[in-house]
Amino acid sequence: MIAYTASEMMVVTASRALRNDHVCFVGIGAPSAACNLARLTHAPDIALIYESGTIGVRPDILPLSIGDGELADTAIVTVSVPEMFQYWLQGGRIDIGFLGAAQLDRFGNINTTVIGHYDRPKVRLPGAGGAPEIATHCREVYLIIEHSPRAFVEEVDFVTTLGFGPTGAERSALGIETKGPTLVVTDLALLRPEQGSNELIVTSLHPGVTREEVMEKTGWPIRFAPEPGETPSPTETELDVLRGLQERTAAAHQKEG
């Protein structure tokens, strides 16, 4: 077996959640790596969409921003941003929204707005971007976040993007019919919402990861499925493709325009 990092394990595992027939709205960063890894391995026909209006992209390198030229150059079509959000996202044409987050609570609510109080934040984060409507209009949401007590918190400082709501019941009470966050991939484990309560519980541990480690790195008393599975390790092919993609990307991003 070849050696791999926890971060590679996370991206490879996230990529495996995607199917060849999915239409997927891609967030920048780790989601973008996972989605393109899926496209370059088991899901060659997956339709990847970025919020810049680029539909059906096939980039050879990972874009640094959601609007790099590489995306328009390889897209089936590039539409305007109002059309993207109104016809494609709000129109209900997207299966999976793949997002990252700064803070997440046990009901999958996301904060990317502020750490601390809104009016005088300790840290001003970038804000909402496309996430609030991606999370309510895509049929399901997958999240990819590194496990740490700073990220997995008892209570988010601001609900930028709705998961299941503060008590897990608000999403359906608001009449939202899409499923919400059905999968959270971290560098340690897979979490899924528990039937009924919608609380995120650990359903699979990555190879070599202990329950104690997950508990230490989660800011709430995290619960486990009765028999959590073990996540399969990355294959040599998956690691080769991911590393190639990341090497090409790093080289390209150092070039001046």
Place this chain on the structure above:
Amino acid sequence: MASFMSLRDAIAHAVEDGHSVALEGFTHLIPFAAGHEIIRQGRSGLTLIRMTPDLIYDQMIGMGCARKLVFSWGGNPGVGSLHRLRDAVERDWPHSLEMEEHSHAGMAAAWAAGAAGMPIALLRGYLGTGLPRVNENIRFLKDPFTDEELAAIPSLQPEVGIIHAQRADRAGNVLLEGIVGIQKEVVLASRFSVVTVEEIVDNLEAPSLNSVILPGWTIDVIVEAPGGAKPSYAHRYYDRDNAFYLAWDEISRDRERFLDWMAENVIGAGSA
């Protein structure tokens, strides 16, 4: 019919202290040259509108041009924070900054509504988020036909809208291609519009019958500003300078280093 002006004259003519101004371009075709001219002319008290403030508003905020920011995602794309924006919000430097914060779906709808001459935009949005609690311009109203609660926000119709495009012909017709973002909506929604272009040509050579073209009579002023979107990009003219976006993280982190960089590269560079 659009007038052709120098960048200095266009900004002096269009932008006054206290105006609401949008310099748009969704990652692509960001009008940096126009933003830099606003900084050089020392405009202040502006309400700056942009979905993604990007480096250009980080620079304008750090140089004291802005009183208020209307936006939906304020980071350095793929890199991290906008440090000058953060310094203004977290520590009031160089002074305090009022914020009106939306989602992309909300701002995109507000631009489309502005272009359509509507007072408000409606969308199925902001559900369950904290944004309506901190932004009184996000409200909800009932669809009179189905009783569904929909989000309503004011349309965007700023005093001045500025975009960058690939080229204009001598009649002032402007061609945009690649990621066209909300540029067309911004020109149609704004009371006064300025378009900077890479070049002015005899023939637009539109690549398709359905190319994105703004007729000259929808635009007030056109400025030839080659390289005017750098360090963002102009598709088929030059690539995004991703190395500079990465470098900006360090340049902008420190107030003195930021001011030195601006003095050398923007103030000292002079008007085009």
